[in-house]
Structures are given as C-alpha cells and as structure tokens.
Amino acid sequence: MKVFEFNYELPEQLIAQEPLADRAAARMLHLAWGLDEAEDRSFSEFTDLLRPDDLLVFNNTRVFPARLFASRSGVKAQTLSEHNPAAKDFLRGKVEILLTRQICQEPNEWECLVRPGRKIGIGEKLYFGEHQELSAEVIERGEFGERRIRFASNQNFWAAVEALGHVPLPPYIDRADRTSDRERYQTVYAKERGSVAAPTAGLHFTPEILARIRQRGIETAKITLHVGLGTFQPMRVENVEGHKLHREDYLISEVAADAVNRARKQKRRVVAVGTTTVRALEHAAMIHAEVAAGSGEADLFIYPGFQFKVVGAMLTNFHLPQSTLLMLVCALGGKERVLAAYGHAVRERYRFYSYGDCMLVE
Helix, strand or coil, rough: CCCCCCCCCHHHEEECCCCCHHHHHHHEEEEEECCCCCEEEEHHHHHHHHCCCEEEEEEEEECCEEEEEEEECCCCCCCCCCCCHHHHHHCCEEEECCCEEEEECCCCCCEEEEEECCCCCCCCCCCCCCCCCEEEEEEEECCECCCCCEEECCCCHHHHHHHHHHHCCCCCCCCCCCCHHHHHCCCCCEEEEECCCHHHHHHCCHHHHHHHHHHCCCCHHHHHHHHHHHHHHCCCEEHHCCCCCCCCEEEEEEHHHHHCCCHCCCCEEEEEEEEHHHHHHHHHHHHCCCCCCCCEEECCCCCCCCCCEEEEEEECCCCCCHHHHHHHHHHHHHHHHHHHHHHHHHCCCCCCCCCCCCECCC
C-alpha cells in the first residue's frame, strides 16, 4: 500500500486558522455504512445520532504550553507575545524547542523537536527565559530534529513552563499563538496534563452538549493518551507498511476498562471521540484479551486492513493528506468511502484540521 494513495487536494483557504466562537457550531459530515453517501449535518446533532446503549469514550488529556524558545549562549531571550511582530520569525538566532514526551521525572528528561536542529549537538546547553528560569543539556541526538534533553533539577519546572511556554499550535495555523488559545486549544473536559497537541475531535463539546448526553442516559468513559510525535509525525516512507509510530503514553482506569469490556460483552457499540482514543483502546486490546486497566505506551499504527476489536464508530476532525490519522479513519470507514467524503467536504467548503469541522464515521 502506497502513501500517495491517501492524498487529496485541499485549497489553503479551507484550513481553519481560528476556532469558532461557539464550540458546538461546527459542521459535521456523517458517514455511515447504511447511507448511500455522506450527509451534511451539524455537530449540534451529534447527540441525536448516538444509540441509547452506546458507550462514548473521551480522551481527557490536557495540552500544556510545550513550545519553548531558548538561547544557546545564555543571552536573555526576547519574549514572544501576540503584540510582538517578531513572533512569526521564531526569534531569529534562538532555538525553538517542542517538548513531545517526558521520559522520566528524576532526572527530568524529555524527547523534543529542535529547530533549527542541525547545529544542536550532544552536550549543547540551552537556556530559557530572560532570567534563565530553565536550563537544559542535550544528551541524545536523533533524526529529523529529534533530541533528548535533561533539565537542571534545581528549578520549578512546571511553573516555568507554564510561564514561558507557548500553545503548540500546528504549523498549518499561520499565526502566533494567543492567550485565548490556552483555553480554546483544549477540551472542556481536559484533566491530565501531558499533550503537545489537542485531541481535536473533543474541541467541539460544550458543557451543554455533555449535559444532553447525560440526559439521554448514554454511558460515557474517560481514558488518557498524551498526544505526542506518534500522532502528528510526517510519513517519510513510500510504503505505508514501512512506517513506525513513536510511542505515546496512555492510562486506562479500572472504571473505564470495566465500562469498555462490559459494552463489548453486551454487544453494545463503543464510540470513540478522536483517533487518539481509538489507538489507546485498540492498543490495549491487542495486548490482552480484554481492555486491561493500567498504563502503557501506544505505538499501534492503524491503516486499512486493520481488524477493530473495540471501536465501532468514531467522531474525528479532518486530517492532513497522507497522514497516519487519515489512514486510521480510512481503516474504520473504508478507504474509497472516506476519500470520497473528503472530496465532498472540500467541495462543500468544510473547515479543515484542528480548529475545523468534524466527521462522524459509523
């Protein structure tokens, strides 16, 4: 299977640059096996399309301001803000660090992406903030700007990251992050800190929508998968089967595991909110006969031909061409059907990607 088979043409103006004022006002493309073609709906209808006995599973990870700017020499760093016209130039001469996954807490070591990365070698010292509130050393070098860094232990790490960091908006959002993104690039049910990208299907939910789900008596469960490189890394291979995902940390509580296993035994449908939820559940089911409670590292790459053991339907946003996320959607909804639906969404001028519209695949 070739990566180019998952390509589609998208006009740049359809890439959403801003969130809608009302989270629940997004359009929703409904793709179900019983329909001759995809239906144009609105997300406000999502609750009505759920079955009374569905189990709806959310990813409650919380995005943290994982995008940091450092000086290699300890020179005071210029502060980025929405009022700073130099923000778009990514602080010329400075180093951009995207923290992607914490390897261990003591010592405090992280996998990260470095830009520009060519000259940042092992032993390089990085300093963050005007007063060097944080400092780190590069201890391992990988491909494509990947590094492993160790932060000094005598620092209030999370307080400094919250103060110095920026919302890690995806590169296709062509603007600097703003204070408002700290709330909007976050689900209303986010709880467990650890993601460098939002589980974007969940961005459409509001307290009112969640209340309607409860009023209908639909069972819900929450799991945690911290979004990292495994979700958004580009594919640099020709054949789909040659790609390998980075690991992402996940946690499934006993309550959530019991709910999922009970639904499976009762032949009830499990509806996943987002591709990250799908991957965590299916990864857990690949290891054990049932979805076991506990933590793990998900690196399951789902593409057409995959046999789903847990998930029967999924709410998801629209994804980049030739991406692992699009391949996962194609695995659940059928490659030809999903790509045809994407063509329909382009013609009907849906809003694409993180701050865009959504799709219900059944």
